Amino acid sequence: MRTVRDAAFDVLRRTGMTTIFSNPGSTEIPLLAGLPDDFAFVLGLHEGAVVGMATGWAIAHNRPALALLHTTAGLGNAVGAIATARSNRAPVVIVTGQQDRRHLALEPFLAGHGLTALAGPYPVWTAEPVRPQEVPGAIARACHEAATRRGPAIVVVPQDDWAQPAEEAVLAAPGTVLRPAAVTDADVAELARLLAGARSPALVTGAGADSPEAWRALVALAERLRCPVFAEPFGSRAGFPQDHPQYGGLLPAEREGLRERLRGHDVVLAVGAAAFRQYVYRPGPLVAAGTVVAVVSDDPDEVHRSAAELAVLAPPAAVCERLAALVPERTGVAAPSFARDTAPPYTPGEPLRAVHVLGELAARLAPETILVEETPSSRPDLVRLIPARRPLGFLAAGMGGLGFALPAAVGLRMAAPDRPVVAVTGDGAALYGIQALWSAAHYHVGVLFVVLANGRYAVMDRLAEGIGAGKAPWPPFPEVSVAGLARSLGCPARRVEDLADLTAVLDEVIPALGRRDEPLLLDVAVVPDTEYRL
Incomplete structure (x- = not known):
């Protein structure tokens, strides 16, 4: 039967x-x-x-x-x-x-x-x-x-x-669903006119533009417009090659900073992102007076919640490809060129900080690496120092809840065994998804897990200090050994306590990371950051 x-x-x-x-x-x-x-x-x-x-x-x-x-x-x-x-x-x-x-x-x-x-x-x-x-x-x-x-x-x-018998099984669904993504010139004519008339345009890219097709179209459009390209605040993926000279970095996640960064741009086009995702509330408008905001996304929710004068609900790659062909090249202006940031130098004898660890990773990771991030107190430094150079080069939890990085990195590496995968997480964040280390070890998934261990919820400490309402009631947890937990789950782990140890293990592991079939967790002791930056 x-x-x-x-x-x-x-x-x-x-x-x-x-x-x-x-x-x-x-x-x-x-x-x-x-x-x-x-x-x-x-x-x-x-x-x-x-x-x-x-x-x-x-x-x-x-x-x-x-x-x-x-x-x-x-x-x-x-x-x-x-x-x-x-x-x-x-x-x-x-x-x-x-x-x-x-x-x-x-x-x-x-x-x-x-x-x-x-x-x-x-x-x-x-x-x-x-x-x-x-x-x-x-x-x-x-x-x-x-x-x-x-x-x-x-x-x-x-x-x-x-x-139960399946003789009368109801297959009330098509065998195949085709999703054409063609965009005509007429579909984007209004948006093309807006960009063509802009005195100083800017692009903002987000997770919805993270594909090879969208990256190619956005590079062509940005170079044609000779405009800066910013990353959406708290984006879960990179929508533009972050080693491109016109990449201007991450937008602030609060209104005053956002207004200042976009001030002077009369047209701002958000692609694959809402306009604009924020974190800490600050009063005032999102953009300065005189700035027109437009959005391109294939996500109806993203489009419908955007504070924009014009929105196009369509695949970002197809829209940007047509725009790059339709919008006249801006002449008489030089394309912006932004310098890449570097980590501050390490002084022998000083405590190891998260930014030092991120700087050493930045110097060694191959362009095809997939970096999974879940380190709230160090995220600003991570996205500043380690650019996404290939599609799917960066991934974070879009919701913001903890426990994503470790299991997501395992699933990514299983699905993309030809790409190196590195998960960078805080020790507090790692505890929410620690069980994934067993799966990584059991199924021979060669992910490098880098745990920035400061023995506390550092971002919570900084946020509590920022409101000036008194001491936070939660304690630190320096007794927790993430390396010990990893070993108990069958995942190889090393404790790293100084820069020499760190550089030695990174030089040993990273060159062969793409071929690795055994996970490794680095439990890196760092001092807490003294401030939190959005």
């Missing part, structure tokens, strides 16, 4: 979701026991790590990844990671178990209540099939929804559904 499980596996094969990231429970055993040989199973020791690995895998492949979670507790544990996947526009299909349909009315042990609502508004689509035969079609649709709407889609499946 052909079962719903058999039909579901056929859907997963057709959609390319044959790698299953999971931390299963009893409600998932009927699906997983006797898994077909053409499927790969990746175990994570926490649901946040599971969804984080799937998120990294989906971003690297640019197509849906599959995560399988246990009922209520498992899905609940993953909600923060699901929110991050949505913010990072990662197409992740999440299949969640449910108790046996035949006695759900009696509310048995592990019965889930309102599972499709548990993750709140963060999934792009949810389904709880009414009949077992609808499960394969629901999974197919979830794949299409995740890919089209760029986010996590959830399907809840009772554990007894998998064994």
Whole structure:
């Protein structure tokens, strides 16, 4: 008898979701026991790590990844990671178990209540099939929804559904969805006129422009306009080559600084980014009077929340390619050329600071490296010192919650084994996703994890000091050994306490990082930064 499980596996094969990231429970055993040989199973020791690995895998492949979670507790544990996947526009299909349909009315042990609502508004689509035969079609649709709407889609499946006959399986989803991305001259004519008439234009690029096609189009447009290109505040990916001479750095994440940085530009075009993401609230307008803001994005939410006079809802690469062909070249002005920052010199005998570690990484990382960031107190120095030189060269959690970097780096390296992957994280941040180190070790994933260990939540300390309301109540945690935790999870680790140790291990590891099949964690002792800069 052909079962719903058999039909579901056929859907997963057709959609390319044959790698299953999971931390299963009893409600998932009927699906997983006797898994077909053409499927790969990746175990994570926490649901946040599971969804984080799937998120990294989906971003690297640019197509849906599959995560399988246990009922209520498992899905609940993953909600923060699901929110991050949505913010990072990662197409992740999440299949969640449910108790046996035949006695759900009696509310048995592990019965889930309102599972499709548990993750709140963060999934792009949810389904709880009414009949077992609808499960394969629901999974197919979830794949299409995740890919089209760029986010996590959830399907809840009772554990007894998998064994039901599939003769009447309802495949209410197309086998293939084509998503044409053509843009005509007429579609961008108004935007082209705006740029053509600009006296001093500027570009702002974001995560939605992080693709080879968008980078090529944006370089052509920036060089034609001879204008500066800035990165969106708190962007999760780089939308422009940051070693290009016209790259002007990261925009401030508060209004006064944003206004000053963009002052003098009469037209500002944000590409693959909203206008404009902020962090700490400050009064006043986003831009100075006389500055016209326009937005190009294929994300409706991003477009609709932007404070802009004009927005184009279309693929950034296609729009910028047409703009580069239509907008006349600006003559009579020199293209800006920004100098690259370097780390301050290290004085022998002084304590090691995060900026010194980042400077040593900057001097050694290959252009094709994927850098995953989760170090809040040191992020300004990281994005200033280590430019993204290739598409997908930089990745951070778009939501801002902790626990993303370690599992995402594992998923990225699994999906892109030909690229070196380095995760730079604080010790406080690492503790939220530490379970991913077991998966990295068990599956021979050669990521370099660099933990900037200051024994405290340094960014929280600085923010508390900044409001001047008195001493913060939380203590430091210098007793925590991230290297010790890594070793307990089977991941090789080294403690680094001075610059000589650091440079020696980096010189040993980084040249062969692209070929490495064993993870390594560096637990680097640094003193806390004394100030926090947006």
